[in-house]
Structure formats: C-alpha cells, structure tokens
Amino acid sequence: MRIPQHIGIIPDGNRRWAVQNGMEKQDGYRHGISPGLSLYRTCRDLGIREMSFYGFTVDNTKRARTQRHAFTAACVDAVEAISREDASLLVLGNTESPMFPPELLPYTRRHDFGSGGMKINFLVNYSWEWDLGFQKGAVGPCLKTEDVSRIDLIIRWGGRRRLSGFLPVQSVYADFYVVDDYWPDFTPDHITQALEWYSGQDVTLGG
C-alpha cells in the first residue's frame, strides 16, 4: 500500500458530537484528546513521517468564551500528552496575541521528545493570513510555516468538505478525504479507510 509521508488532520465535529450526546457544546473538546493520541499511535505504527494537526484558529477564538476556554485547554492537554510520546514536536501559530496559551510557548521551537521520530506540527491560534503575512492583497515576506512540508493527504472529520484555512500552501496538491463521523468518535478504521482510498489515487503534482 502507498503510504503518505505527511497527513493533515482537521478534527471537526466536537460541538455537534457533544450536542448529539446530550452535553453542552464546549464539552466536546475534551473528548477529542484521547482520539488524538490514538491517531498518533496509529500513524506512528504505520510509518507516517509527518502529521499536521489543526488545533484552533484565530477565527475560532471569536466563539463564545466557554468554548474558547474549552478548546484552548484541550489543545494544551493534547500537546503535553504528545510530549510524553516519541515525537519531533512543533507548535505553530500567532504567539503575539493574548489568545495564544502561554503554556505552549516552550513548544514553539521544534524539539525531539522521547526518541523523536515522527514530525508533528500542531497549529494553535493559527490563521492563514498570519501564515502568509496576508494584508490587503500584500503577502510575505516569508511563510511562517516554512518548516512544515507539503501535505500528501488531508483527513477531515465531521463531514464538511472544505479546508477552513488549513495550511493553504502545504495543501496545494493534497488529496482530501472526508470522514462523516465526528472527531470524538475517531477509530483507527477511519485511517485504514482513508489510506486505502489514498492508495488508489495517482500522484501527478499537476504534471
């Protein structure tokens, strides 16, 4: 089976999952941490070399405060959980805003945890405008996420078929796979199915 080198992860559907399960919307986020670890282990065992994980965005911080607190706490917990595994971990996002959790500042330089290995890029308070330095049609001078490679496969949970601002430059050639289940209902089968589908796609890079 053809295995992608770099997978992008858009873990959507936390709030819809919470409502479906009789909880408050913000309660969904903490149920997304254990799926994230399970995903990490699944991908590590498959030999995936790099993963980019969509934590939260600058757009997301405009949501209700209880939700903002909940997804911020979930991202902090997730990053700390990964730091107890084997990973070459980097958190990327706009650190010059009060929305960036100070607990994650030490992770904004890439560091090998455990025996290192898989490159993990975790987006926190990210925005594509910040990434590209986009302002009134001007861009640059550099890509803030230059250290993130081209993505081969993007998997999005929660049924929506859009990138929602996720790493536009790295995603230009990515194959896009959508899982209808909500993110907290993650199972390793989702990855198996996505990889089977990916395996049947050709890679042309436009050529």
Place this chain on the structure above:
Amino acid sequence: MRIPQHIGIIPDGNRRWAVQNGMEKQDGYRHGISPGLSLYRTCRDLGIREMSFYGFTVDNTKRARTQRHAFTAACVDAVEAISREDASLLVLGNTESPMFPPELLPYTRRHDFGSGGMKINFLVNYSWEWDLGFQKGAVGPCLKTEDVSRIDLIIRWGGRRRLSGFLPVQSVYADFYVVDDYWPDFTPDHITQALEWYSGQDVTLGG
C-alpha cells in the same frame, strides 16, 4: 436556494475522456470548449456573480508537446468564445514565459465584453508559486490574483479530490464538490446537483 457568489471550476478528465472514447489523449481538450460555454450560460442564468476557471497551469506545460498545444489552443478558443458573450473577463497567469499564448495577452486586463456582467477569471499558465511569489519559503510582495475574490464553491470534474494548486488563497474557505464524470461530459445537471449540495452546507468562515 442559497446561491454561491463565486464558483471555482476545475475541468479535469479531458484526457481520460478521450481515451475512453477511442481518441488520442490530446483530443479531449477541444471537446471541453462547448461544455465551458454551456457552464457559463447556466451560471449566468442562475445569477452567479463570479467564476474562476482553471485553464492550464505551469505544471501542465511539462506534458507532451502535442497535449500542450492542444490545451493551449482550447484555452485560446474558450477565452475568445467568452469574449463574444456578456462578461467582465480577465485572464491571469505568468505572461513572462513562452508558454503563455500571445493571443491572450490583450485579455490580461479586465474588460467588459457585451453588456459585461458576470466576472470571469480565466487562469492560463497559472501557478500558485507565481501567484504568491513563492520562492524558497519567501512569499510576496503581493498576490498576483488580488483581483479575484474569495471563492464560495469549487466544483471539480473527473473524480479527483484535490485542488492541484488552484488559487490557494481564494480557496481557503471554499466548499469542495467533486463530479465523477469527466469534464467533456458536462451537463447543467452537475451544476444543479452541486448547488443543491452547497445549499445544505453552513457558512461559518471558521467562526
């Protein structure tokens, strides 16, 4: 029904269509011109305000010369056909390369043809690197496609689920609809189905 303001069109599958119909690969492209006009008229009648059409890319020009000649000729014909309709037409792409067809140079400034109306952006010898001024992690200083608005809905023919470098900045929030049929088999029904699907999606822009 909620109608998108701006639709992106990725008309893929011309070569596969040609092979399936017992022709040479390059013969597919000229069968894509009449579908393009039909698409234009369908969208105009629906009140779509802007369309961006993926003609060919810098990556595409690496293909066999007979194919390159065929898709270049098809793009020239398509642009000239649109210029006989009502449209505010602009051709965008890297004009500083011998791959850019000189016949299309007059169209690289936006001009109202007929009674104007729908804004049409036609990408010819386009590349996302050119668009963003991307070079070794540096970007800018400006977006070459600044005159192209944010895209609401992208429709891709030919079954592949990827952007293939299509307008990364304008596509950040776009909903992505894939038609399995090859582009030369376009029918207005494809648009109806795409719009029905789009109508059921919410618009959050990450909020």
